[in-house]
Amino acid sequence: MKQEIAFRYAVDRVNEARIFGPRTKLRPIIDKIPDGDSHFASKRVCALVRSGVSAIFGPQSPKTSAHVQSICDALEIPHIETRWDYRLRRDDYSVNLYPHPSSLSKAYLDLVRSFGWKSFCIVYEDKMGLVRLQELLKTPRRNEFKICIKKIPYGDDFRSILNEIQIRGEHNILVDVRTERVFQVLKQAQQIGMMSGNHNYIITSLDLHLVDLEDFRYSGSNITALRLIDPDRPEVRNLMADWQAGRILYTNKLGDDDIIMKTETALMYDAVKIFVTAIQILDNSTDLQMTPMECEGETPWVYGNSLINFMKVEMSPGLTGIIEFDPRGFRSDVTLDIIELKRTNLQKVGTWRTEKGVNYTLSQKDTHTEEREGLANKTLIVSIAFNDPYIMLAESSERLTGNARYEGFCIDLLSELAEKLKFNYILTPVEGNGYGSIDKTTGEWNGMIREIMDGRADLAMTDLTISYERQQAVDFTMPFMNLGISIMYKKPQKVPPALFSFLSPLSIEVWIYMMAAFVGVSLLMYVLARVSPYEWQNPHPCNPDPDTLENQFTILNCLWFALGSLMQQGCDFLPQAVSTRMVAGMWWFFTLIMISSYTANLAAFLTVERLESPIESVEDLAKQTKIKYGTKSSGTTKNFFKDSNLEIYQRMWTFMETHTPPVFVDSNAAGVERVKTDNGLYAYFMESTSIEYVTERECSLTQVGGLLDSKSYGIALPRGSSNKGYLDVVLLTMQSQGRFHILKNKWFRQKRGGGKCKEEAGGGGGASELNLENVGGVFVVLMSGMGMALAVAIVEFGLECLDIAKEEEAPLREVLKRELIFVLKCKGSSKPVRKKAESDEANGDTEYGSNDYNYTAKNPLT
Structure with a gap:
């Protein structure tokens, strides 16, 4: 009906414009030919020919079109079509305004390549759909795409086919069905959860603007199609305004549905225009006459050849x-215009031309608006896996529901993303192996990666490492945290200070050289004092003429x-000669430097506690068992x-893989517990950020060595997701503002017991107090010296008593008893002088005299 209206309207416009002379006027003849009745079609065309025609438009049925074209070719009457035709060649007197299927198929191939699809599924209705997509099915480059093909069943229920596509995990779908069935396919896809932000659709119908897409505007799916009619072109706007004003006289009903033009209707209007343009040129050059003809006759229309040539040569808008x-x-x-479904409606985003391919023409303003509103008002399903401090159950005395049940670094990060991009989200914990790995038995992904691939989640967030294998299955945003593998181990044990730790400031060699210097200087002083005449002194200063001179510098x-100089205590006698004073001065200078250095270094050795660890790096760990x-x-x-290809890591992997009992654990928490309980016999390889979190709370654990590799955490999305760009922009903004650092400081060093170990270590920063263990050796030296002095005193006491016993010829026991009684009285500070034997015998007195006489005894050192 609309094609008939367009045909009559176009003819009327031509006649109103008086393109031809007053003698010529187009007379449209509308005749309907039943589809499939070839004999009846031939009779109708022959009837038209006998009345005199200059061209035949249509029919739209492919079954009757061939018969009409054969009659037109025989009589040299232009045959103008506006239908989809898959034939590779046409006859000389036929033109078709509808794009050829090979051109459309190439357009869809270029679209798929521009979208970067590596796999997709074709949903088609009949065999002609495969003809329309032949360029996709015979892809130029081998293995460029993975393609699955599904034919929808008869009837109105397509859910079974769509479910099969969903189970395959395919998110890119090309739909080739009649325009009337596009809504049904999309609606049923929405009902089974295939109309989310992860799904992309290409609709092959050129009349997608006729479909009511209101239900899918906010679904987040990328729905793309091609069209021939650009409503923004002046010709289209003017025509639509005329239709809306009611200038079509062939219908009494004008509604919104009539204002929307089908592609074939527009093609019929254009067909009349190019025919009119050609016939106008021919009419200006010759006397154009419509000649009645007979289908059985052998005389063709004389102007038909010229008319069809003008139509083929002239380009017409x-x-x-x-x-x-x-x-x-x-x-x-x-x-062709490339159109996409936006929140407002279908919007032109680019063009496709046969020679140039895809060209996106979205303006900068439109791009900015799309980026700003890309995730607005959407509700995303976010898959999460628990691991402190990224995702944790919230601590609360009240019963929490929904997203409020969870907290952590990733929860805060997601909350800020949602606030900036204005989307909503639902958190769903994943069961089983949360992070996602390839199952050895099935070869399929599990965990969060499986959730993303199956379309059950739009995002996956936790401490999910970006790896090569995972990037083959899903896409990742830019990293929000960088880290590497390191070793978690028990903190090194404090080394007990040695008993003689006060000797540590100087090395053994220095102590030996000091002792040698001490003996050498003493010997040199002894020799020089005996050589120099100025060291021989009068023992009795009151006697000006002594018989002998004494030298106080004996060897002892x-x-x-x-x-005394070394101990900085001095002595009761000093050198007199210049030579001995020079030796003394240099010795004092030496002792000043050495003692100062010793004192300065002693403070550090006694206050700094040394830690001893059996491993300092991964190399230390690898070379022991x-x-x-x-x-x-x-x-x-x-x-x-x-x-890993490195020999050291290969050796460590072999050790871990073959060790009995197993050294692998099910979770990081189990690894931490094993390090704590194995008393330094187990080390656990873990990501450095997790080690940092644990060591803030477990003061007995620490990180050993540097990073073994470099990796990053990111947010996982489905392959080809349009949300990646929006998230990347916000993540970059947050990184430049230092938000990652603030969140990390909050959850790693403050919340849930953070900073505990720093407080235990003491915040003053001063030196630790000295314990008895640090200075115990000094007490041992003191006690040893006291013991040695006591032993020497006992020996001196015994020798003196032995001399007295000999001189007095008294029993040694009596002498010892007498002398010991005197010592133990602890009374007085003077002792009677013991006279020589001769004096005692002369005086007849062998007892000690009065206390007025000083007691003198021989000093073995003098």
Whole structure:
């Protein structure tokens, strides 16, 4: 009906414009030919020919079109079609304004390539759909795409086919069905959860603007199609305004449905225009006459050949763009609009031309608006996996529901993303192996990656490492945290200070050289004192003419002098000669430097506690077997050792894989517990950020060595998701504002017991107090010296008593008893002088005299 209206309207416009002279006027003849009745079609066309025609438009049925074309070719009457035709060649007197299927198929191939699809599924209605998509099915480059093909069943229920596509995990779908069935397919896809932000659709119908897409505007799905009619072109706007004003006289009903033009209607209007243009040129050059003819006759229309040639040569602008034909009679250099479903409605985002391919023309303003509103008002399903401090159950005395049940670094990060992009989200914990790895038995992904691939989640958030294998299955945003694998181990044990730790400031060699210097200076002082005449002194200053001179620098006195100087205590005698004073001065300078250096270094050695660890790096761990080491039983840390090409890591992987009992654990929490309880016999490989979190709360654990590799955490999305760009922009903004650092400081060092170990370590920053263990050796030296002095005093006491016993010829026991009683009285500070034997016998007195006489005894050191 609409084609008939367009045909009559176009003819009327031509007649009103008086394109021809007053003698010529187009007379449209509308005749309906039943579809499939070839004999009846031939009779109708022959009846038209006998009345005199200059061209025949249609019919639309492919079954009767061939009969009409054969009559037109025989009588040389132009045959003008506006239908989809898959034939590769046409007859000489036929043209078709509808783009050829090969051109449309190439357009869809270019679209698929521009979208970067690596796999997609074709949903078609009949065999002609496969003809329309032949360029996709015979892809130029081998293995460029993975394509599945599904034919929808008869009837109105397509859910079974759509479910099969969903089970395959395919999110890119090309739909080739009649325009009337497009809504049904999309609606049923929406009902089974295939109309989300992860799904992309290409609709092959050129009349998608006729479909009510209101239900899918906010679904987030990317719905793309091609069209021939550009409503923004002046010709189209003017025509639609005329239709809306009611200038069509062939119907009494004008509604909104009539204002929307079908592609074939616009093509019929353009067909009349190019026919009128050609006949006008021919009419200006010759006396054009409509001649009645007979189908059985052998005389063709004399003007038909010229008219069809003018139509093929002349380029004419129409509602469907510039119209020109190739020598075969097919339309060439077709321009198609690329349209996408936006929140407002279908919007033109680019064009496709036969020669140039896809060209996106979305303005900068439109791009900015799309980026700003890309996720607005959408509700995303976010898959999460628990791991402190990224995702945790919230601590609350009240019963929480919904998203409020969870908290952590990733929850805060997601909340900020949602606030900036204005989307909503629902958190769904994943069951089983949360992070996602390839199952050895099935070869399929599990965990969060499986959720994303199956379309059950739009995002996946936790401490999910970006790896090569995962990037083959899903897309990742830019990283929000960088890290690497490191070793978690028990903190090094404090080394007990040695008993003689006060000797540590100087090395053994320095102590030996000091002792040698001490003995050498003493000997040199002794020799020089005996050589120099100025060291021989009068023992009795009151006697000006002494018989002998004494030298106070005996060998023992020289040792005593050097020792007193070394201990910075001085001595009761000093050198007199210049030579001995020079030796003393240099010795004092030496002792000043050495003692100062010793004192300065002693403070550090006595206050700094040394820590002793059996391993300092991964190399130390690899070259021993006493300390076991392992990783989580699945994940990127395990795969790092498994896939590494470095010899040291290959050796460690072999050790871990073959060790009995197993060194792998089910979770990081189990690894931490094993390190704590194995008393330094187990080390656990874990990501550095997780180690940082644990060591803030477990003061007995620490990180050993540097990072073994470099990796990042990201947010996982479905392959080809349009949301990636929006999230990346906001993540970059948050990174530049330092939000990642603030969130990390909050959840790693403050919340849930963070900072505990720093408080225990003491915040003053001063030196630790000295314990008895640090200075115990000094007390031992003191006690040893006291003991040695006591032993020497006892020996001196015994020798003196032995001399007295000999001189007095008294029993030694009596002498010892007498002398010991005197000592133990502890009374008085003077002792009677013991006279020599001769004096005692002369005086007849062998007892001690009065206390008025000083007691003198021989000093073995003098």
